[in-house]
Amino acid sequence: MKMCAITTWPPHQDGISFYSAQLYDHIGRRIEVKVLANIINFTKRDSEVGNCKIVRCWRRGSIAYPFKIFREIMMEKPDVIHLQHGWFLYGDKISPLLFPLLLFILRLTRKPLIVTMHTVIGWKPRLYENAILNFIARVIILLLTRSIVNLSDKIIVHNNLMKRALIDFYSLHRDHWKIFVIPHGVKEKAKKCRGVSKEEGIKILSLGFLRKQKGIEYLIEAFKIFSTQYPKSTLIIVGGKHAHDDGEYIKLLKRRLLYENVKNVIFTGFIDEETLDKLIWESKIIVLPSLGSYYFEASGSLARVAMYGKPIVCSKVPKFKADLEDGKDCVMVEFNNPKKLADVLFLLVSDVNFRRKIGKNLGKKFRDRVWDKVAEQHINLFRDALIKN
Incomplete structure (x- = not known):
């Protein structure tokens, strides 16, 4: 079986790009995978990465991207087509409106179309301050979402909360079967590094793209409170600018640190996997902030650290509520309240047994979600789509 995947790809820096690199490398161990990826300046058109062959054939933001992808699909002649969908994955402005057009022309190939939707936008989201703009955006999202489901043979989402939101909010009860x-x-957790530091001081780790909707400023405020009692503690913030952002938020955070003279907060930027593994092992607590109450999705940062047995503090938002249980495998807190967040940090530092319990429970819950097993689930779905096509 030959499968063509349509997605962004590293070094493009967004969550779906990193997700795709992991997923298709594992799928490529069992079937032939050709990735039709976004064009990035100074990169080769054709390359081979791990178990995938990469063809860079479309450019983000171009109105021609559906036709560029269609032309390449006609040349490759795959058995199955798997598309990744994010609201601005293919570009901003008019690009999201063209995704249903891409699905429509790909239907001419008569091959199974499977779409992974990474974000389901909740009912009545507050996307714009202007009420009229917000209403127009909601109508467009409603029509686009329904079109994507109707034009696809199968839809993949990452958790049951996303599935329920998709069916209930978009009146897709008749399409629930797909x-x-x-x-x-x-x-899977890396082996504990020999060079893991045992120096005095508590390390608190946060990781992921540094975006305004994460509310990292509240985490910094909470750390200021925490460090009054633990002055040798360190907050390590791993990650950098998302490809769809301008980077102003990160500059604002750093200026604020200088202005308020906050000590022991480190921004590492993007780091390699080995360094990140070392930081995870060294950290006493991992904090995953988010303010995205309207977005139903999965957390790539949670997936990266879940198997390490570390206690997780996270926001009370759908992406964490879908997979985690407060007090059992994480501690959930309202992130726009730094005092409450600081209290949770104090609790986890002082209660060793509770800290170990939630870390252990988290690892148990996620052990059946390792990439190899997830890849196998995708392949089974591809084969089922082929049989029914």
Whole structure:
């Protein structure tokens, strides 16, 4: 079986790009995978990465991207077509409106079309301050979402909460049979590094793209409170600018640190996997902030750290509520309240047994979601789509 995947690809820096690199490398161990990826300046058109062959044939933001992809698909002649969908994955402005057009012309190939939707936008989201703009955006999202489901043979989402939101909010009860849940793959824990530091001081780790909707400023405020009692503690913030952002938010955070003279907060930027593994092992607590209450999705950051047995503090938002249980495998807190967040940090530092319990429970919950098993679920779905096509 030959499968063509349509997605962004590293070094493009967005969550779906990193997700795709992991997923298709594992799928490529069992079937032939050709990835039709976004064009990035100074990269080769054709390359081979791990178990995938990459063809860079479309450019983000170009109105021609559906036709560029269609032309390449006609040349490749795959058995199955798997598309990744994010609201601005293919570009901003008019690009999201062209995704249903891409699906429509790909239907001419008469091959199974499977779409993974990474974000389901909740009912009545507050996307714009202007009420008229917000209403127009909601109508467009409603029409686009329904079109994507109708034009696809199968839809993949990452958790049951996403599936319920898709069916209920978009009146897709008649199409429930084509919506499947396959969890976000998780990384198996690396062996504990020999060089793991045992120096004095508590390390608190946060990781992921540094975006305004994360509310990292509240985490910094909470750390200021925490460090009054633990002055040798360190907050390590791993990650950098998302490809769809301008980077102003990160500059604002750093200026604020200088202005308020906050000590022991480190921004590492993007780091390699080995360094990140070392930081995870060294950290006493991992904090995953988010303010995205309207977005139903999965957390790539959670998937990266879940198997390490570390206690997780996270926001009370759908992406965490879908997979986690407060007090059992994480501690959930309202992130726009730094005092409450600081209190949770104090609790986890002081209660060793509770800290170990939630870390252990988290690892148990996610052990069946490793990338190899997630890849197998995708392949089974591809084969089923081929049989029914």
